[in-house]
Amino acid sequence: MTKRTANRQLSMEAFFPTAKSSSSDPNLESSKRIKTSDPSARNLHSDSPDAPEWFDNKSVLIGKFGVPNKSAKIAAFDLDSTLIKVKSKYKRPVDENDWVFHNKNVVKVLRSLHTEGYHITVISNQRGLKINSDKERAKKLTRKSQLKTKISNIAKQLDIPFYFYAATANDFFRKPGIGLWHLMSIFANDHGQKIGKQVKGIMIHASTLYLDLDSCFYVGDAVGRPDNWRSGVPKDFADTDLKFALNANIKIYTPEEYFENATDIPKIEIPxxxxxxxxxxxxxxxxxxxxxxxxxxxxxxxxxxxxxxxxxxxxxxxxxxxxxxxxxxxxxxxxxxxxxxxxxxxxxxxxxxxxxxxxxxxxxxxxxxxxxxxxxxxxxxxxxxxxxxxxxxxxxxxxxxxxxxxxxxxxxxxxxxxxxxxxxxxxxxxxxxxxxxxxxxxxxxxxxxxxxxxxxxxxxxxxxxxxxxxxxxxxxxxxxxxxxxxxxxxxxxxxxxxxxxxxxxxxxxx
CATH class of the missing domain: 3.40.50.300 (P-loop containing nucleotide triphosphate hydrolases)
Known part of the structure; x- marks a missing residue:
């Protein structure tokens, strides 16, 4: 795995003191076949055990590819401008095939994380998929189908098991809200084993109970960097990825840090x-x-x-x-x-x-x-x-x-x-x-x-x-x-x- 720059441990302990978690050895599963008896996928439907499985409702779109590691260690990634970027000259992708990986290191880094026992997950805001009226239904369903195709093609090239979570509504599942993080946490760890403990007077998140937060991290591009943080590069469109990591009390990396070992990254300002x-x-x-x-x-x-x-x-x-x-x-x-x-x-x-x-x-x-x-x-x-x-x-x-x-x-x-x-x-x-x-x-x-x-x-x-x-x-x-x-x-x-x-x-x- 590529060497990464120093950890950004941005903490909200001033507002939310959290219980300390102890690490847990992951229970690795070598099979890439989807077990239809897996309770987290029981309501998903596929034509064959090897096909990706999807769950869809008005708040989320969830895809399961293979059998991800059961682990208290989470490696979570944003999708657009993090794992992948637009291949064409346009700012936004023209179709489901208009993408390339962020750089050549992405595939080997994620495969290495899987080998190390991490539970791999992709968490992405996709509010553009929300159907607000019957008039736009056909267009949004087409867009959703294209996203599924894109994620399936990404999965084939990564060739590792992972979950894909997309927030499609403007609610707590959407970053910087951490509804998807909580949902993911109870399915990520080995049999949902609790490794944290409740401390009186402290709000215990579900993720604190099930995960080793010191070993969890998120990689995303929306961290609030200013114009020309790198010569000719515009400012970040938002800081939602940074706020998401702060809410979840986990480390945050930019894709340039994590996949490029970049050292010209400006100091991230806490919002x-x-x-x-x-x-x-x-x-x-x-x-x-x-x-x-x-x-x-x-x-x-x-x-x-x-x-x-x-x-x-x-x-x-x-x-x-x-x-x-x-x-x-x-x-x-x-x-x-x-x-x-x-x-x-x-x-x-x-x-x-x-x-x-x-x-x-x-x-x-x-x-x-x-x-x-x-x-x-x-x-x-x-x-x-x-x-x-x-x-x-x-x-x-x-x-x-x-x-x-x-x-x-x-x-x-x-x-x-x-x-x-x-x-x-x-x-x-x-x-x-x-x-x-x-x-x-x-x-x-x-x-x-x-x-x-x-x-x-x-x-x-x-x-x-x-x-x-x-x-x-x-x-x-x-x-x-x-x-x-x-x-x-x-x-x-x-x-x-x-x-x-x-x-x-x-x-x-x-």
Whole structure:
């Protein structure tokens, strides 16, 4: 195997201290024939045992090629611009044959990793495969068929067993989300043997339980490198691969480092964490532009209540800034306000606020503005969180569920093709997920915690482009600023100690 540059051990321990894992000897399987009794492939279909097996639903496309090593050591790779690159002169491939390996070392490096006992997996974002309407169905199905052909051809040249995971929806399975990493982890290790242990007060990921994270790594090109990081090379289109590795708490390499032994790679900058975004933005707010903060607003409200004065509070803030959360959990619950909700009305400027001020003045109310001051980057993060936080928490809880006291069988149990409600309940409550078919796992996740559609980025840009700071000149008696504080409910947790929505918010989500 080619020599690699020094490990990039980029850790999120400041946010997620994780249990230390001990290594586990891999149980290598020499046969390349697919065992149809393998529970992880039981719901996949092929004409012959030697053919690739595929599973497909609205969130993922999974391909299994041969029988990958059972191992606690994972060698994971991005696909485009990492394992392969476009062969033609165009930026994007013109068809399923328009590709070549990143360089001549790719095949021998992956074969060497397989020989060393690594479980080889490819994890790729492929949102372009998502079918959003009947009109585009035929086109997307053709594109999906072409991708399958491409991966099958890559597999023939690699001539090693591996899994291919593609995230096709905008949810926790899509990088930088680590839904696919958790799913992969329970099928990668030898019989799902747990090598980690739960530590009180620490969120234990499924991957921490099943994998030797010190021996796991990801190779990807989206790490946030700037323009001309190498002469004439444009900046990375994103930093999702870097954030994915940070979320999974594993090492990250660029393809140039891993396959070329390149030494001209710039230092990878750790992206600003959501918690740090909140802190730095709150510190930058000029409080002199307002008449006070949330505490002073509440003091005014109490004073008005004591003197029997009517109060109106006009909420100002972008989508996903926390306006509704504040109103419902504080103004309504603690002060008895009546909530007037106009869907998607963010009150960004004078014109949008004028009618509320006029009504308040008509009835002699004290009229205040409450500006929930949140930066655009955090809004994007909050929108992703709002869309799939419940899905993410359930993925972690369910795939690590045999740590919660649920009994698990010693032998895989083949799921029935005609399940009654009771047998389905028994299947989900009695079986370890590693002994379940992909179909049953995804059916459970879809029924219990589906991701919701995300708000369009256009709505976010619209608010910030129209925003005007509230002033007394437009009729407000006072204007207050509300500094963002994430709110996760009464105790911030799901019904499992293994995951909580607050832990999900503290991950990189977009």
């Amino acid at each position: 600003q964490h959501p918690k740090a975004i909140v802190q730095s933005h709150n510190d930058s707010i000029d409080l002199g532009e307002y008449d006070g903060d949330r505490a002073q607003l509440y003091q005014e409200i109490r004073s008005n209540m004591a003197s029997d004065k009517m109060t109106m509070v006009v909420m100002v803030g972008s989508p996903a800034s926390g306006k509704s959360t504040l109103v419902i959990n504080e103004l309504v619950k603690d002060f008895g306000f009546e909530r007037i909700n106009q869907v998607n009305n963010t009150n960004p400027n004078k014109a949008s606020r004028a009618s509320f001020i006029a009504i308040g003045k008509k009835y002699g109310a004290k009229v205040y503005s409450a500006h929930v001051n949140v930066p655009k980057d955090l809004v994007k993060h909050n929108i992703a969180f709002r869309s799939f936080s419940k899905q993410a928490a359930e993925i972690i809880r369910f795939l690590g569920r045999n740590e919660t006291g649920v009994s698990t069988p010693t032998q895989p149990t083949a799921p029935s093709t005609n399940k009654t409600a009771e047998s389905q309940k028994t299947l989900l409550e009695g079986n370890d997920p590693k002994n379940m078919a992909f179909e049953d796992i995804f059916n459970h996740l879809e029924k219990t915690s589906p991701a919701t559609d995300q708000l369009s980025i256009i709505a976010i840009h619209s608010f910030f482009s129209k925003f005007e700071l509230p002033t007394k000149k437009e009729g407000f008696d006072n204007n207050y600023v509300v500094l963002f504080e994430p709110y996760f409910g009464k105790d911030g947790s799901t019904n499992s100690e293994l995951a909580s929505v607050s832990d999900i918010w503290h991950m990189y989500l977009e």
